[in-house]
Amino acid sequence: MALQSGRRLLGLKFVRRIIAQENEIAMFSTTGPTNAKSCKVLVVGGGTGGISTAARFVKKVGKGNVIIIEPTDTHYYQAMWTLVGGGAKKFTDTSKPMKSVIPSGCNWIQDKAVKFDPENNTVTTEGGETVNYEYLIIGMGLQxxxxxxxxxxxxxxxxxxxxxxxxxxxxxxxxxxxxxxxxxxxxxxxxxxxxxxxxxxxxxxxxxxxxxxxxxxxxxxxxxxxxxxxxxxxxxxxxxxxxxxxxxxxxxxxxxxxxxxxxxxxxxxxxxxxxxxxxxxxxxxxxxxxxxxxxxAPDVLRNSNRLVDSTGFLDVNKETLQHVKYKNIFGIGDCTNIPTSKTAAAIAAQNGVLYKNLSLVMEGGNVSSKYDGYTSCPLVTSYERCILAEFGFDGKVMETFPVDQGKERRSMLLLKKHVMPTIYWEAMLRGYWNGPGVFRKLMHFGKS
The missing domain is CATH 3.50.50.60 (FAD/NAD(P)-binding domain)
Structure with missing residues (x-):
């Protein structure tokens, strides 16, 4: 009996070793279908728009169902570079390793997207990998x-x-x-x-x-x-x-x-x-x-004629952020043709709209949430003062605080220098910040 048990144990170990060797060979194989991946949501771009939307959707569709394509090693908070150039902030304060901001549960392909095929729902990378998607979010920023x-x-x-x-x-x-x-x-x-x-x-x-x-x-x-x-x-x-x-x-x-x-x-x-x-x-x-x-817009996007308008920017509905032709494609941020100033604040407001509308599409419905063009530009006017410009489509003033934000204020400089970076790293990139719309209504007694 003991001899038979020993033989079975040795046989089991042998089988496990063979399986492990086969898995190792398969892992490094360059043949067959290993260069193709599939996901429910594909995000192209690891900037502000891409990371913040991926953070939202991985919570919705689950671990392993969101893929991010982004080639770079570092994520930058570019809004702080003015203060770096002025000697008021350190460059090291504006960056983190990309791997540290990739949302948990997302798969990261560290490569460059080189081809969009919206008819077949695929994106191809520079390394030759083809990614199949059900839904695509493009947030590639500016070149x-x-x-x-x-x-x-x-x-x-x-x-x-x-x-x-x-x-x-x-x-x-x-x-x-x-x-x-x-x-x-x-x-x-x-x-x-x-x-x-x-x-x-x-x-x-x-x-x-x-x-x-x-x-x-x-x-x-x-x-x-x-x-x-x-x-x-x-x-x-x-x-x-x-x-x-x-x-x-x-x-x-x-x-x-x-x-x-x-x-x-x-x-x-x-x-x-x-x-x-x-x-x-x-x-x-x-x-x-x-x-x-x-x-x-990045060259790869500008060269994708089916996706862009005559200026080379991703052609989306300015209110719903849904592509005008492909209903399973959405855009966010600087690479789109949305007629508003290209800022992180704009992306924050767009993020909530995109999440609601793409969620409706996933559930078989139609888009209904509308972006109002909100964006913000903290106009630093000295080392002590700032004009906090906030506006929407057609230049409509949309100020959050119940004061004249067209006036230079120290409080707005402190907001720009200390509060906004914290919101960016700790809330926005984690999918928890839609901009100050709620606070604006509270401070203006419910009025938009």
């Missing part, structure tokens, strides 16, 4: 096109006085360049394309102005704000306050000036004058220049 300005890429590498807060590779150049600015011409640019946070090109300008004043150099530096737009800000209420501000601080605003080239050897920036049939250009000497690069 920075530094190369679209002639000479800019090289200038950012070689000229310490050419800076930009818009990239993790360049934001740390800004404050040292500001510290070294003793006199001459300082230029801040705004391109002719949609950009992340339309107020950011001005925020660093106001911080620079304040820094130079505090260090007794402002009288020696002439500041230009060269914007491709015809207005200083898109919402009339805040535009009026900002016009007063630049006038008071002796800042020159040059409208319809779009940066096209930088010559680092000559310390010269070239701008085309928009709206001029003569195709006129104008050159400016610089001793410091902060460049906001042209931006677009």
């Amino acid at each position: 920075l096109n530094f190369e679209n300005v002639k000479g800019l890429v090289d200038a950012l590498k070689t000229d310490p006085n050419v800076v930009s807060n818009y990239s993790p590779n360049t934001v740390n150049k800004t404050f040292p360049a500001l510290q070294n600015l003793k006199n001459g011409e300082a230029i801040f640019t705004f391109p002719s394309t949609p950009i992340k946070c339309a107020g950011a090109p001005q925020k660093i300008m106001y911080l620079a102005d304040d820094y130079l004043r505090k260090n007794g150099r402002r009288d020696n530096v002439h500041i230009n704000f060269n914007t491709a737009l015809g207005v200083i800000f898109g919402v009339p209420k805040y535009a009026e306050r900002l016009r007063e501000l630049v006038s008071k601080r002796n800042i020159t605003v040059n409208y319809t000036h779009n940066l096209t080239a930088i010559d680092a050897d000559k310390k010269e920036a070239v701008f085309e004058i928009l709206g001029n049939d003569k195709k006129e250009t104008k050159s400016f000497k610089y001793d410091f220049i902060h460049v906001t690069p042209p931006m677009s």
Whole structure:
């Protein structure tokens, strides 16, 4: 009996060893269907929109049913880069490892999406993996096109006085360049394309102005704000306050000036004058220049003609966030053609709408929740003050607090610097923040 038991035990161990070896071989096999995956919800993009929506849906559809495609190792809170450029925050305060913000229960494919096939409900990655989905959420953000300005890429590498807060590779150049600015011409640019946070090109300008004043150099530096737009800000209420501000601080605003080239050897920036049939250009000497690069939807999305509009942005209904053609596809954030300022605050408000509408579609119903265009831009005007701009579609003012937020306030700067980052990391990325809509109603006695 003991001999038979021993034989059975040895046989069981042998079988287990064979199974383990077969599993190991299968794990590393490159043949067969191992390059195809399936999920209920596929999220393309590991930025603010992608992570926050994935966090919501993994709770709804369960562990292993949500896949995120995102190639990068690091997740950034980009809204803080203005303060990094102004020396008021550390760059290390703005990032966390991507693996630490991927929601528990989600599968992460660390690769780049290179092909969308909405007819067959698949997305293909650069590594050749095909992912089948039932529902697709696209939150790919914006692509920075530094190369679209002639000479800019090289200038950012070689000229310490050419800076930009818009990239993790360049934001740390800004404050040292500001510290070294003793006199001459300082230029801040705004391109002719949609950009992340339309107020950011001005925020660093106001911080620079304040820094130079505090260090007794402002009288020696002439500041230009060269914007491709015809207005200083898109919402009339805040535009009026900002016009007063630049006038008071002796800042020159040059409208319809779009940066096209930088010559680092000559310390010269070239701008085309928009709206001029003569195709006129104008050159400016610089001793410091902060460049906001042209931006677009990512190339892979722009090249997916069935998904985008004529401008290359994901074509969704601006209120429901559902794709205009493919009802199982939704978009969120900067890569969409929703006509509102591209900010994390906008994504927060869109998040709740997307969750409700996609949930209805999953249950066989029709979309009903509507996004009102809410977005927010904390316009930092000094190291102590901030104008908290909040607005929706068509420039409708949607302020949360029962005070005039068009006025520079220390409280709003503290909110921007200390409260908003906590909300971002601890609530928004975990799927618990829809923006301040509820608080706005409470503070305005139930009125929207």
